[in-house]
Amino acid sequence: MASLPSSVSLTSTLKFQPQLNRLSSPSLPTEKNPSIPWQRSHINTKLDGNSKPMRGLEYKEALSLIRDGKKVEPSCYLPLLQQCIDKKSASETQILHAHMIKTGTHQDVFVMTFLVNVYAKCGAVSNAQKVLANLPERNVVSWTALMSGYIQDSKPEVAIQLFVEMLESETFPSNLTLAIALNACSSLNSIELARQFHAFIVKYKADHDTSIGNTLCRLYSKFQSLGDAIKAFQKIEEKDVISWTGMMSSCEENSRAATGLKFFPQMLVEGVKPNELTLASVLSMCNITMSLGLGRQVHSLCIKLGHISNSSVSNSIMYLYFKCGCTDNTENLVDKKGPISIITWNAMIAGHSQAMSLAEDDHSAYGIGVEALNIFLNLNRSGIKPDAFTLSSILTVCRKMLAIELGEQVHAHTLKSGFLSDVVVGTALVNMYSKCGSIERARKAFLEMPSRSLISWTSMINSLAQHGYSQQALQLFEDMRLAEVRPNEITFVGVLAACSRAGMVKEALEYFKMMQKEYKFKPLSDHYGCLIDMFVRLGRLDEAFDTVKKMESMQLEPNESTWLLLIAGCRNHGNDELGLYAAEQLLNLKPKNTQTYVILLNFYIAANRWKDVSRVRKLMKAEKVGKLKDWSRISIKGKVYSFKTSRRLHPRNKEIYKLLDELLDKAKSMGYEFDDNTEEMGVEDNDEDEKESGKMVPSAIYHSEKLAVAFGLLNTPNNAPIRVTKSISMCKDCHTFFRAISSMTNREIIVRDSKKLRKFVSGQSSLAEFGNAG
Template sequence: MASLPCPVFANNILAAEPGLRNGASYLPSPEKAAASLSYQRYPTTTTVMEKTTSFQQLHFSEALSILCEDHKVDSSIYAALLQECIRKKSLSDAQAVQAHMIKSGFHEHVFLSTFLVNVYSKCGHTDHARKVFDSMSRRNIVSWTSLMTGYAHNSQFEQAVNLFCELLEIGCYPTNYTFGAVLSACTSLGYLDFGKQIHGYILKYKIGSDTSIGNALCSLYSKSGDVKSAQKIFEGIPDKNVISWTTIISSAVDNGESELGLRLFVEMLMAAVEPNDFTLTSVLSACCVILDLGLAKQIHSFSIKTGLESNLPVTNSVMYTYLKCSRLEEARHLFNSMETMSLITWNAMIAGHAQLMDLSSDGLEANSNGVEALKIYLKLNRSTMKPDLYSFSSILSIST
């Protein structure tokens, strides 16, 4: 079991019986948390001032200059500037706005400080986001969740889980969105026992499981190989979206239940939920396993109609499925028509031809596939990309 960052939870897990019994006794109950949590009120502007429209049309430096001269501004002006910082992903602009917020006293506003945490996180500077968070004299659950999701979006999953532990230590009650964020972080880190313990808390206190929590729990149990639990959670999600369906389909396919994954895909279509690129790559993986050429062709047609054919992972998956189904002409046509390629694209073609060489009972045909694999490898070697260990492994399999 991975070393957990929070001693309170680690001790609880070690003491618990297998399963979820007593799995969340150290989490605060909703009643106690609600009594100790004070949601700070802060002034917000629901209707932006008339001058905001013209204000936003100015160059950022000009707008900031006007802001410095005008002390009669409200939070909507800062919000507009901070939103522009997110669009530009500009650290320097965000720091300029923060400096003026401190000068004018607006840094005391929970809403704007939380917004600033979000800005720095979206710009990829979680260290700055943490400094703003730590300097806040007042925080609410949105402040905590903003920093937590900021860590998660920047792949700093351990920091996200540690922050969740800090949140619990002060008796703050997490929201459903907070739970979704920390469960996703647990899945990425492999903290499966920790995630199951949080699930135990959700069950114990009958917290309504919304779509974000359901999706996160589905992913958690999928990673632990428990497809049945993932499916049970999926069935309980009230408003299933494309992420819900893709997660459960991937859960089945990744855990060796390709036919279940395909059945779920059919159910998804019947529910009128449109698949995305991640859905299609998962379904194509299932087609590779059971060699379902008919469905693979249908998915290829669907990707063309919906514009997903230009998505490189989808195209790679279609091409590899054709190779696995021994449809060389379709695979080569797709390969030759691709405007952009990744190393995965090249490796798929090399490995596909190498596998067909091994499977062929005709010596001449086997030799032809081997030669084609070598030609593709030489083209790769002359390209801007260089072969990796997988490329070498495929070529070595030809010569043995």
């Protein structure tokens, strides 16, 4: 038994309202109020042992006696009142209440106390209040019931007021009362008040109690104070499954899934058995952190504990396997007895969509995308209707596959099924169109949205910035602020990118400042990246490098893209010393990476440092660094055709090469000059002969994208745009050549390579550049 302090002073602990300061101290347990408040389950508003749910017959008997207006034992009302709670029926409660008054039962304090509880739980707080007012004495149960009622009635402040009155009337709160009071703090969104209650709780050593501790933990989590949540959790003497599950959920809510997962093995070690909710929570965190290994173990645990048939659990596991690209083991997870639920379908599609980002290269990502589309087709064949989750996921798949035609079909589907008004679907459409090269349709989709979220605005701002529409991006940012939508860090990435593309140094620095001063956002690597990019574009390399140093001083490690930006700038503006430094940093950061070596090589080639070129090549050989795969692809009528530089794989290659040669001649006559790059593409060798001859750089005349475009010209209608995707960066010559072709053939040519999207219309080109989000 917990010992109680000899006197209780609330004035030092609870300072919510001025009147609290006038409180007298509640007295110690008395006959009137005999409970030791923080003993768990000592007081319970539910019926205790002798009033288990009545058997049908007894219940009916009691009911008929009451209907007949006969007097019954007070305890007969209890199961009937319990029924009223279950049904949440205030009117039936009133009928019973009237009967009690008629038969004199309203003198029974115990039954009437319970009646307060019933009214409160049925949402009839005023009735509860009246009953309480007529009671000769109040106890902790009736006070607590009333508080609970007011919370349900969305009047937490009244509940707090009642708590104060309760103390004034020298009634001690039970652990349940305290838990309810804490919930009132939660509803009032007042962490200050919660801390006062917490102090009160600590003072009476109730923080060791399981229910109280659980409640405190969740409360602090809600107030985004995870440290306090963990402290509250640690104070709990007997941590039950709810404590552990709550602690882990709290971590998840506060974006600390990895921390949350650490509690799981501890829980098992302490011998607490996880239930379905625990497992669902753990799996959800596995999904966030992509913990496949742990996920597998949890999977077998779920089977062992018999929870695998729980659909939340099995869908979570399936999602994990798919998103980690691990497609075995998934068959058994689908319940084959009934129709597959839409959530299961969605988990499969979303899993594939996520897996695309992890794929080794674009080619395998494309394959996973095709899988996702097949699942979508099967879903439609099964007769189940796709929902907003399905459509937004599948639009993301289209975005990642750069499949604008498919995206258009899904768009039509969306319109037909009425999900176009869904904000997430609308945002997915904006991004799909933007990434597939159509900023016009992205903008149209954005304007047609009935409502826009922070992410919608951010997507549109970033899209405009990526397509080089800096002014429009900044204007939209101002519109967003006028619409009173609060931007976040990623919005500012778009804003700074817009400034960077347009060389607006002054504005960029202003927004950078605004972000920190007005919005209290700490700059991220991406924000610095935009500034570095801006200085690099302007050839202000010193300032670019200063920005890198500034970034380091802010404890932000420069990343791959930081160094890549610097290297590109140094190559364009001939700063060998800084460029080499950056290249070496990159090599430290990503050793054995093909891209890194190619960059290093190109740097030396451009600087005519041939000794270094051969040194790096030897190093690549010694370290067995792989080569990049180069191919270009074009999709015509749903079929995909792949091309490789200088290869003659396609059955119609004669026509293709003939057309290319013709176009080349014609372009030359119009002033185009072929520029065979000395640039090392680091691509895989086309065949053994070429390797033998030592020809390291295949001629740009027949680069794979040229072959693909020629094939497109041959096989699509005269006015159709030609869309080609390429696995690595496109070279300068192809760029100039496509400008010429677009004017000669009067065709729109769109090429998406690993970094940029280029659009060629009537001899002009426009560029969309995608950062990491692309």
